[in-house]
Amino acid sequence: xxxxxxxxxxxxxxxxxxxxxxxxxxxxxxxxxxxxxxxxxxxxxxxxxxxxxxxxxxxxxxxxxxxxxxxxxxxxxxxxxxxxxxxxxxxxxxxxxxxxxxxxxxxxxxxxxxxxxxxxxxxxxxxxxxxxxxxxxxxxxxxxxxxxxxxxxxxxxxxxxxxxxxxxxxxxxxxxxxxxxxxxxxxxxxxxxxxxxxxxxxxxxxxxxxxxxxxxxxxxxxxxxxxxxxxxxxxxxxxxxxxxxxxxxxxxxxxxxxxxxxxxxxxxxxxxxxxxxxxxxxxxxxxxxxxxxxxxxxxxxxxxxxxxxxxxxxxxxxxxxxxxxxxxxxxxxxxxxxxxxxxxxxxxxxxxxxxxxxxxxxxxxxxxxxxxxxxxxxxxxxxxxxxxxxxxxxxxxxxxxxxxxxxxxxxxxxxxxxxxxxxxxxxxxxxxxxxxxxxxxxxxxxxxxxxxxxxxxxxxxxxxxxxxxxxxxxxxxxxxxxxxxxxxxxxxxxxxxxxxxxxxxxxxxxxxxxxxxxxxxxxxxxxxxxxxxxxxxxxxxxxxxxxxxxxxxxxxxxxxxxxxxxxxxxxxxxxxxxxxxxxxxxxxxxxxxxxxxxxxxxxxxxxxxxxxxx
Numbered sequence: 240x241x242x243x244x245x246x247x248x249x250x251x252x253x254x255x256x257x258x259x260x261x262x263x264x265x266x267x268x269x270x271x272x273x274x275x276x277x278x279x280x281x282x283x284x285x286x287x288x289x290x291x292x293x294x295x296x297x298x299x300x301x302x303x304x305x306x307x308x309x310x311x312x313x314x315x316x317x318x319x320x321x322x323x324x325x326x327x328x329x330x331x332x333x334x335x336x337x338x339x340x341x342x343x344x345x346x347x348x349x350x351x352x353x354x355x356x357x358x359x360x361x362x363x364x365x366x367x368x369x370x371x372x373x374x375x376x377x378x379x380x381x382x383x384x385x386x387x388x389x390x391x392x393x394x395x396x397x398x399x400x401x402x403x404x405x406x407x408x409x410x411x412x413x414x415x416x417x418x419x420x421x422x423x424x425x426x427x428x429x430x431x432x433x434x435x436x437x438x439x440x441x442x443x444x445x446x447x448x449x450x451x452x453x454x455x456x457x458x459x460x461x462x463x464x465x466x467x468x469x470x471x472x473x474x475x476x477x478x479x480x481x482x483x484x485x486x487x488x489x490x491x492x493x494x495x496x497x498x499x500x501x502x503x504x505x506x507x508x509x510x511x512x513x514x515x516x517x518x519x520x521x522x523x524x525x526x527x528x529x530x531x532x533x534x535x536x537x538x539x540x541x542x543x544x545x546x547x548x549x550x551x552x553x554x555x556x557x558x559x560x561x562x563x564x565x566x567x568x569x570x571x572x573x574x575x576x577x578x579x580x581x582x583x584x585x586x587x588x589x590x591x592x593x594x595x596x597x598x599x600x601x602x603x604x605x606x607x608x609x610x611x612x613x614x615x616x617x618x619x620x621x622x623x624x625x626x627x628x629x630x631x632x633x634x635x636x637x638x639x640x641x642x643x644x645x646x647x648x649x650x651x652x653x654x655x656x657x658x659x660x661x662x663x664x665x666x667x668x669x670x671x672x673x674x675x676x677x678x679x680x681x682x683x684x685x686x687x688x689x690x691x692x693x694x695x696x697x698x699x700x701x702x703x704x705x706x707x708x709x710x711x712x713x714x715x716x717x718x719x720x721x722x723x724x725x726x727x728x729x730x731x732x733x734x735x736x737x738x739x740x741x742x743x744x745x746x747x748x749x750x751x752x753x754x755x756x757x758x759x760x761x762x763x764x765x766x767x768x769x770x771x772x773x774x775x776x777x778x779x780x781x782x783x784x785x786x787x788x789x790x791x792x793x794x795x796x797x798x799x800x801x802x803x804x805x806x807x808x809x810x811x812x813x814x815x816x817x818x819x820x821x822x823x824x825x826x827x828x829x830x831x832x833x834x835x836x837x838x839x840x841x842x843x844x845x846x847x848x849x850x851x852x853x
Contacts, residue, residue, distance in 0.1 A: 288324045291315065294763040296331060300671040302759045303787070303810030309335065311763075322358060329354035330368070334593050337371055338669075345375035366392060367594025370404045382408045399425045399648065403579060403587045403596040412585060413437045419587075422579075422597070426648025428556060442583050442654055443477045447484070447555035454486050460566065462490040462558055463541030463608070466549060467531035469497040472506055474550025474654065479510050479517070481552045487559040493539055495520045495531035526712035527622035533697040536608075536617060545605035550654050552581075557650035561605040564645060572641040573606035573633055575599050579649035588655045591670015599644040600651055601626040606633070617697035619683075621710040623666065624676050628683045632693045665788025666709055674787030674810045675707050678757075682706060682784075685774045705779030707786045720790050725750035727785065727793045727814060729843075730800050731760050733767040740772045742799070743782060754785040754793065756814070761806040785812045794818065796843050801827055804838035815844040824850075 269277070295315065299308035316328040329351040336347035349372070356368045369392045376385035389405050392398075399422035406418035416437075420430040432448045433440035464482050468475055475494075482492050494507045494517065504519070511517040520538060522531055536544060543562060547553055557576055564574050578600035580588040587596045604626070615632045619625040634642050666675050686704035687693065695703060708715055708722065715722055726746055730739055732755065746753050755777065757769065777784055785791055787810040796816035798804075801824050819839065827835055839845040 285321055285323065288315075288319055288321060289327070291763060292324065292327055292331070294766065297766070298759075298761065298763065299335075301673050301677055303673060303808045304759070304761055304806060305809050307761055307806050326355055326358060330364075333371060337375055337593075340378075342378060345378040348375045349379075362396065366396075366398055366401065370400060370594040373404050373408070377408050397425070399423075400594065400596050407586045411437075412440055415585065423554075423648060428554060428648050428650070431554065440585070442552070442581065442585065443474065445477060445481070445552045445652065447481075450484075450555070455488050456486055456559060457488045459487070459489055460542040460562060461540065462487060462543045462545060462562060462605070463535070463539035464490055464492045464545055464547055464558070465532050465535040465539065466492060466494045466547050467497060467528035467535070468494055468499065468503050468507070468549040469525070469528070469531075470499050470501050470503065471549035472499070472501040472503045475503060475506055477552050478547055478549055479507070481555075482547055482558075483510070483514055483516065484555060485553070485558045486555050487562055490516060490558065491539070491541060492517045493520060493535040494518065495522060495535045497522045497527065497531050498525040524713070526620070529618040529622070529625045530620050530712050533617040533620060536612070537697065539608060542608060543605050544608045544611075546602050547651075548602060548653065552652050552654070554650045554652075557603070557647075558605075560647050560650060561603070561645065564643070565605065565607065568643075570641065571643055572610055572637045573604055573630075574643045574645050575601060575605070576603045576645050576647040576650040578603065578651040578653055580655045581652040582655045590655075591668070597649050600653070601630065602653075603651055604630070610637075615693055616695040617699075619695060619703070620697065620699040620712050621679070621706055622712060623710065624668070624679050627680070631683065631687060632695075635687060635693060675709050677810075678707055678784055678786050679710060681768045682774070682777075684768075685771065702779060705777050705783070707784050707789070709786065709788060717790075721792050721815075722789065724752045724754040724783075724785075724791060724793045726752075726795045726797065727754040727756060727791065727816065728797045728799075729756040729758050729803075730798065731803055732757055732769045732773040733765070734760075735770060739799070740770075740776060742797070743773070743776050746797075747781060751781060753782045754791060755782065756785050756812060758800075758803040758811065759808060760800070760803055761808075785814075787811055789813070791815070795820065796845065797822075798839075799823065801835050804835045804842070805831060807838070811842060814842065819843065819845045819850050821850050 292312070292315065295308050295312050298304040299312070312328060312331065316325060316332070319325055319328070333348040333351035333355055336344040336351070338344070352368060352372045352375070356365070356372075359365050359368065369388050373385035373389050376382070376388070386405060386408050389401050389408075393401050402418045402422040402425075406415045406422075409415040409418065416432060423430055430448045432446060433444040434446050435444045466475075466478060466482070471478075479492065479494070482490070496504050496507065496519065498521070504521075507517070507519050511519050518538070520534055522534060532546065543565060545558065545561065561574050561576055565571055577597050579596045580590060582588050589596050592598050611633070614636050615629075619628050630642065668676060672680050682704050690703070728739070728742060728746065732739055743753065743755075755773070776782055789812040791812050791814045793814065794817045796814070796819040798819065799822045801821050821839070824832070824835070839850065
């Protein structure tokens with residue numbers, strides 16, 4: 240009874256009154272044991288239902304059970320008697336449909352949004368719901384109604400995301416920019432515009448307006464801006480010009496070409512010949528942006544280092560804002576500024592941040608060069624996703640408070656290309672970790688927890704921990720995109736007592752190249768990562784993790800748990816196997832054996848005659 244009396248107000252305070260930022264701040268302050276104690280206190284029915292929804296989302300987005308998890312979320316919505324849980328489920332259902340960015344998706348999302356809003360007390364969430372609702376009505380060509388919703392919300396409380404949502408509803412570019420600049424004005428940032436007439440304006444014409452020579456700063460710490468470039472001939476001018484026109488003028492721009500086959504180098508040379516602050520370097524062979532960054536970091540002469548992507552525009556005040564923060568706070572090692580993604584059609588785009596257009600830009604990191612090089616060294620030399628790993632090492636080494644995400648407003652407007660809007664890469668990031676990125680996060684966490692030294696050298700002669708092949712700077716030679724493995728072992732490597740480690744050790748005696756495919760069991764109560772013994776067995780050479788987006792051929796597939804095929808999952812590599820050893824097939828109910836057989840063919844190209852009972 241006492242627990243119930245305490246837990247209700249605590250639950251209400253945490254989930255109804257506090258915003259996401261406040262919950263995160265408190266979470267960062269608590270120890271693991273304190274979090275466990277709070278969890279036990281709140282472990283009532285509502286907490287269990289909230290945890291169930293979280294698990295369903297994990298299975299839907301991270302594990303790839305896009306059919307079953309969606310059905311179970313819909314079923315859960317019908318079964319729960321808790322209005323708050325119903326509201327949360329309605330919100331998730333609306334996002335699932337809205338994020339398809341289609342007419343039909345918007346129609347479906349609007350069916351769920353009213354219930355997501357009903358009874359919601361949290362102001363941040365109220366605003367996000369209104370913004371997503373307006374996005375959907377805008378997609379359905381009901382822009383006037385969408386604008387009414389946003390203006391009504393503005394009457395309650397002004398917020399920059401509401402202005403950006405209104406900007407997206409304007410067909411006239413000049414009117415659109417008025418709303419965008421209202422958002423900038425809330426951060427005391429100079430307005431932005433174009434160096435051409437509005438009628439001809441493109442992303443590459445972006446500029447900061449109201450330039451004033453008196454605002455330029457020529458004294459103070461030197462900043463090295465690293466700009467990796469690959470096939471950036473068409474977009475790199477906007478990036479270079481926005482850096483060279485920064486209010487903080489004491490900088491060098493170190494551009495590293497990653498063996499571009501187009502005219503990228505010639506374009507960079509044009510600027511280097513006119514401005515001595517521009518320096519051109521090159522990678523020995525195409526290796527990805529983090530190798531390029533590391534080459535630049537070796538040559539950088541600035542006290543502070545920061546990054547700018549090759550085709551992204553930066554506001555004139557970006558570097559000065561971050562430099563001054565570091566100058567005024569000598570215990571801060573690194574900071575970031577915020578950004579808002581802008582499409583080539585000059586509309587704001589959100590990715591994985593529902594109802595929010597402005598959010599921290601991890602790639603904008605600015606840090607103290609000498610301290611960082613002395614303690615943690617260089618970026619991980621992978622092809623993508625190393626920003627998060629670098630941040631984790633910074634925080635682990637210098638402490639949580641040494642890394643600050645500034646509430647700066649959108650000091651960068653990264654270009655959201657048409658190609659990235661129409662198709663999501665298997666190796667991309669859509670606001671959640673799946674496939675290769677999920678594997679990378681689990682592998683780095685395993686390494687960070689076990690390693691006594693988190694210093695990374697460059698060149699990286701040996702990897703600090705194994706990563707899947709798509710992340711390697713030097714990719715393998717492939718035959719029409721296919722890689723070959725002697726044997727592939729598929730299973731759920733999160734579970735103890737499945738004898739996977741014993742099997743891997745046996746296979747190592749017989750085969751040179753062993754591939755592991757993580758197939759997940761659909762179990763909402765099971766949230767473990769891959770077992771540590773399996774992690775230790777993966778060396779990245781003889782034993783490799785194979786991930787979604789890869790194409791693999793093998794002579795032999797081994798599957799010890801055929802029940803893993805009962806529930807369809809999306810995030811797995813494409814595999815063609817000549818033969819398969821399927822163990823424990825007799826344990827599958829005869830009613831479901833056809834389904835298992837169909838999945839063997841769909842997942843691995845295995846027909847019934849190719850299967851042997853191991």
